Amino acid sequence: MATVTPTLPIPSAGAPPTPEAWAAAFAAALPYAAFLERHGTTEQRDRWHAFHGKVVLTPPQRQLLGSFVRKMPVLVLAGAWCGDCVNQCPIFAHFAAAAASIDLRFLDRDALPDIAAHLKVCGGQRVPVAAFFSEDFTPILFYGDRTLSAYRAAAAAQLGSSCASGAAPPPAQAIAAVVSDWLDQFERVHHILRLSARLREKHGD
Numbered sequence: 001m002a003t004v005t006p007t008l009p010i011p012s013a014g015a016p017p018t019p020e021a022w023a024a025a026f027a028a029a030l031p032y033a034a035f036l037e038r039h040g041t042t043e044q045r046d047r048w049h050a051f052h053g054k055v056v057l058t059p060p061q062r063q064l065l066g067s068f069v070r071k072m073p074v075l076v077l078a079g080a081w082c083g084d085c086v087n088q089c090p091i092f093a094h095f096a097a098a099a100a101s102i103d104l105r106f107l108d109r110d111a112l113p114d115i116a117a118h119l120k121v122c123g124g125q126r127v128p129v130a131a132f133f134s135e136d137f138t139p140i141l142f143y144g145d146r147t148l149s150a151y152r153a154a155a156a157a158q159l160g161s162s163c164a165s166g167a168a169p170p171p172a173q174a175i176a177a178v179v180s181d182w183l184d185q186f187e188r189v190h191h192i193l194r195l196s197a198r199l200r201e202k203h204g205d
Contacts, residue, residue, distance in 0.1 A: 016118055016139075017114075017115060017118060019133075019136060019137040019138055019139075020137070021115070022075070022115075022131070022133060022137040022139065023137040025075060025107060025112055025115045026073055026075050026105055026133070026137065028107070028111070028112065029075055029076075029105035029106055029107040030105060030106055030107075031104070031105060031106070032089075032090075032092075032093045032096070032104065032106060035078070035080070035105075035106035035108070036048055036080060038108075039079075039080040039108050040080035040081075041080070044080045044081060044086075045080070047086045048080070048086055048089070048090055051086055051087055051090050052090035052093060052094070054172065054175055055090055055091050055094050055175060055179060056172075056176075057094055057095075057098060057179070061098075061179070061183060062098045064183070064187060065095055065098035065099040065102075065183075065186070066098055066099060068099045068101040068102065068186075068190045069101060069194065070101060070135070070190060070193035070194050070199065071101050071103065071134075071135040071193075072099075072101055072102050072103065072132065072133075072186075072189060072190060072193060073103045073105070073132075073133045073134075073135070073137065074092065074096075074102060074103065074104050074105070074130055074131070074132055074133075074186075075105050075106075075107055075130070075131040075133070076089060076092060076104070076105070076106045076107065076128050076129070076130050076131075077107050077109055077115075077116055077119045077127055077128060077129045077130075077131070077144070078106050078107070078108065078109065078127050078128045079108065079109045079110075079127050080108075082109075082127050082128070084126075084127065084128060084145065084146060085127055085128045087175075087178070088128055088146075088147075088178060088182070089106070089128055091178065091179050091182055092104055092130070092182070094179075095182070095183070095186055099186075101190075102186070109125060109127050119131060119142060119144070121144055121145045122145075126144065126145045127144070127145075128144050128145075129142060129143070129144030129145065130142070130143050130144055130185070132185075132186075132189040134193055134196070134199065135199075140189050140192055140193065141185065141188070141189050141192075143185050147177075147178050147181030147182060148181055149174070149177035149178055149180070149181050150174070150177075150178055150181070153174060
């Protein structure tokens with residue numbers, strides 16, 4: 001007797017995830033501390049904690065983040081082992097601490113390959129990549145790898161590695177530049193959400 005292969009409700013190859021699929025991925029992801037606890041070694045966690053302590057938000061930056069009113073789910077594809085994640089992801093934790101509207105979760109790069117496949121940078125599975133959504137998980141922005149100021153510094157120094165060890169954190173001035181780069185993206189997404197006609201009608205504002 002011939003074997004009948006069942007037809008499964010799988011999207012065609014390359015089809016982007018639906019809002020429901022993004023929401024499921026977000027639900028499977030972890031808050032900052034829980035992500036490090038599950039996926040990081042003691043040494044890796046120490047590096048993340050050390051960098052977290054080097055990040056300082058200015059009063060205007062805190063004021064800006066505190067003014068965010070629209071719910072902003074942010075799913076960060078990351079690896080606890082990745083130097084670029086060490087030197088960027090703790091920044092997001094500072095943002096989320098300053099803005100109650102930011103719902104921040106971290107997803108290990110290898111945990112959900114079907115989701116990670118849609119967060120590639122230049123054809124590669126680089127991390128970190130932040131996926132920004134509206135409250136109903138409509139995608140707003142994907143942004144990741146290194147920020148512009150970090151790439152300028154890397155180009156000037158002729159660095160060849162796309163993911164360093166994280167053993168030598170950047171100086172304070174470089175950290176501040178990357179914080180500013182990332183805050184620009186968070187602010188941009190908030191403006192998109194805040195000015196959305198659909199969301200303004202929903203919330204009556």
